[in-house]
Amino acid sequence: MNVIFQSTYYTLYQANNERCFYLDFGQKTVRMSLCQLLSLRHKIMDIHIEDHFDGDLNSHGFEVLMLCNKEHLFILNTLEILDLKNLIENGFMAIGLSAKSKVLIQ
Amino acid sequence: MKDIARQSMSIKVESMDLLNGQIKIEAHASATYLAMASWCEQNGFFTSAKFFFKQAEEEREHMMKIFNFLVDTGGNPISPEVTDINHDYSSITDIFESTLEHEVKVTKSIHNIVKKARQAGDIATERFLDWFVMEQVEEENTIRDILDMIEVTGTEGVGLQMIDNQVANWIE
Numbered sequence A: 001m002n003v004i005f006q007s008t009y010y011t012l013y014q015a016n017n018e019r020c021f022y023l024d025f026g027q028k029t030v031r032m033s034l035c036q037l038l039s040l041r042h043k044i045m046d047i048h049i050e051d052h053f054d055g056d057l058n059s060h061g062f063e064v065l066m067l068c069n070k071e072h073l074f075i076l077n078t079l080e081i082l083d084l085k086n087l088i089e090n091g092f093m094a095i096g097l098s099a100k101s102k103v104l105i106q
Numbered sequence B: 001m002k003d004i005a006r007q008s009m010s011i012k013v014e015s016m017d018l019l020n021g022q023i024k025i026e027a028h029a030s031a032t033y034l035a036m037a038s039w040c041e042q043n044g045f046f047t048s049a050k051f052f053f054k055q056a057e058e059e060r061e062h063m064m065k066i067f068n069f070l071v072d073t074g075g076n077p078i079s080p081e082v083t084d085i086n087h088d089y090s091s092i093t094d095i096f097e098s099t100l101e102h103e104v105k106v107t108k109s110i111h112n113i114v115k116k117a118r119q120a121g122d123i124a125t126e127r128f129l130d131w132f133v134m135e136q137v138e139e140e141n142t143i144r145d146i147l148d149m150i151e152v153t154g155t156e157g158v159g160l161q162m163i164d165n166q167v168a169n170w171i172e
């Protein structure tokens, strides 16, 4: 397995022989197809982190994240969500699906 | 390292995000035209109602075109949430003026995606949107023509009924 990107809490791997990705959440490692990774990206990008600083909108400061068609459930705090956002953004740059990467490298 | 990601998906995620945004805009347009059809029906503009029922269908087709493009390119198309549909209009002129305003917004949004796709070197997305660019020219033109017709006909006396009858010329 090749490491694609490592953030503070999480690591994204690519498994060449299985044509898929692995995301190490610390407590658990989750196998993901690209579709599932895209779906995670969508969920993560949809989270308004500002709501965590508003007692009415998100009083507890946690997010419940269900992945891979409800196979996995994670409860993440503000710092973990921020870190996951970072991992997703940089991960997609590293696998070449984000336009942001090449512009910076070239 | 094998390029599994590129082999599974042929456009950039930024383009995908913008196209998902456009899916939402087309869905919103479709719902808005349905609301306009409802207004026209309730206010006795039956030909205009027909026109807007057809527009609503067309906007849904636009949405599905983008949806299927995201399927074809291995992206993640998102079924849109449609909210805030206005049902209140002061007149038939108000309806068509709002329509033109709406179409101009849609055109701007499409042009923005074309520019971003070009910047990102996403040729597939750029070329895919060619059809939408030309479609918008046509749609804007149709509504402008109808507004010109309203202006010429005038809304006094039987004017309103004449306006409604003439809208038939723009229903294919």
Ligand SMILES: [Fe+2]
Pocket: B026, B029, B058, B059, B062, B106
């Ligand atoms: Fe449209």
Ligand SMILES: [Fe+2]
Pocket: B029, B059, B103, B106, B139
């Ligand atoms: Fe349109």
